[in-house]
Amino acid sequence: MNRRTPGEHVAVTHQVASVLLGYPDERLYDARPVLAEAVTGLPDGPAATHLREFLAHLDVTPLPGLAAHYVEIFDFKRRCCPYLTYYTHGDTRKRGMALLRFKHAFRAAGFEISDGELPDHLAVVCELSGRGASREATRLLQEHRPGVELMLRALEAESSPYAHVVAAVLATLPPLGPRDRAALHKLAAEGPPPAEEVGLEPYGATTPQDFPGPLDGHLYAPLEGQLEDHR
Template sequence: MVLLFRAFSALLSYPTPEMRAALPEIAGVVRGSKLVAARERQELLDLIGEIGAGEQLAAEERYVDLFDRGRALSLHLFEHLHGESRDRGSAMVELKQIYAAAGYDLAASELPDYLPVLLEYLSCRDIAEAREMLGDCAYILNSIARSLIGRRSRYAAVLQALIVIAGESAVGASTVPPIKDRKEILDRDWFEQPAFGAPTAGPPTP
């Protein structure tokens, strides 16, 4: 079992009081994992510190403001590829079959393409399979990471670590310009990117 993926799943999940109470244990997993390089480890620990700091409501608001406000930061992976098209449903059926064949049962409320769910599944598999599956969705992970970096969010640390584990190069933070205002965030979130290949230049700036 790769406990690091379970830790990553928790970090990308809604910060309930129970999740925040488990942060010291999650930090211990991050510190002890050989899959995480020193720089990435410190960035993950900084994220853990941020999630655990301050009032419960503030942690919840930060999370919702990031992940529930637009498509660019959706943690439902197939939304980045298929939007709301019929192809997304077919892809989710196939992924659910992969889970079932491995004996991994989803809760009734869980969608198979939700990144924390995928990471929970990978925590039960060997590292070779984990790297292969992460490699298959590396382009999506890269896109989410860039959106998080543009917002200067510490949550980017989890995506960066996953990209490296998949065998890809982490996103160069210095190459991603900051998103300065709410209108720009909404414009980028709802601009349609191609499902495959290099992203287009994006919407025109006002």
Template sequence: MKLLKLMSVLLDYPGDELWQHGDELRAALDDPALSPKRQAQLRGFVDNLLASDPLEAQERWLGLFDRGRAMSLLLFEHIHGESRDRGQAMVDLLSTYRGHGFELGAKQLPDYLPVVLEYLSLRPTEEIRDWLAHVAHILELLAARAQERNSEYAAVLEVLVETAIGRVELDLLRKRVASEARDDTPEAMDRVWEEEAVRFGAEAPADDCNPPTRLPSGAKRVEPTVTP
């Protein structure tokens, strides 16, 4: 699905090469999978992005997705936190990718949302729907938080939510996230570093981020090896 490849590019860190391929990016917006309303929203997003100085655009991305965990694009942070389960989930996901001939770059993490979307863009439609349904609750949470922070990335995340479940109804979720303590302030980030310096476990993720008991279509579970 070409739309997921586009979403992958738009959500990824805006590297300098993005500005070298602006015409291709704009052309990709003519995807029939997008409604006229969504096309207009994404066109506005892309136009604003390409009109920005790359350093400013990169700083905005870092300020939203790389400061604090609430807006992290690493999906397993929302499901497993820093627990040991996250490591096994990473192994399973890597095995799934490799089983379908999808190899990651040296610095890419398998649960990074743009990587997941790039992989899914190569998979059959039913498999795409199944995978997106598994992470729809995280996509909704990210979209609601982006809305609450008045981020232009909210439109991109809303398109993903709509692709996953066919609708975008975030009013109740947005009211909930409005009461959350921000974790991207300098003070909050300092507290996190101080806690992690002495903490041996991780706080449990929220109940609404519990992983599904069934793996999505095409996913593999790798049994951990036990050394005698």
């Protein structure tokens, strides 16, 4: 019997999304049964449907092909950037200040970001939710909702299966309001964000292969624990 609360369903959705949005390796494929069981426990709706669609793609896609697509999409398509502050600030000094907002939110929730890890990666924010700080993570997602929406549109334009994962995350948020809709149209009209290449020194550079977030083995433990608690 499913005894999860709506808030717990959000946390599970975000935790699964966090794992799926990390750079794919063999641990992701080994965790496929755990991820599928977690999604099976979600209520019917857009979030569960989108996550099932991505897992179905995972079933028929060899690891090298998915990894190559991940790099092509998230490294070389600027509009598909998974770092949320990039959409409003680009690689400028202002982005460094925006990143501090994320870092402070993580710290207030009792979490510390590893050295060199940018806290605004969508997978990292979703991980925060999956680890019990859904309120803080959801607030960050809502503050950067236009950027996430723009990312989804870009992924859909590229026919990327990762659009399903981003859509699942967005399905956990309230409907897009007039203010966010106006901000989305403004971002879309402005084109790629500016690049200044300064102001991010305290965070270092992060490449997909070095990204320490959702693909570390410890991230699968919360999902397994939630499955045990709510079977």
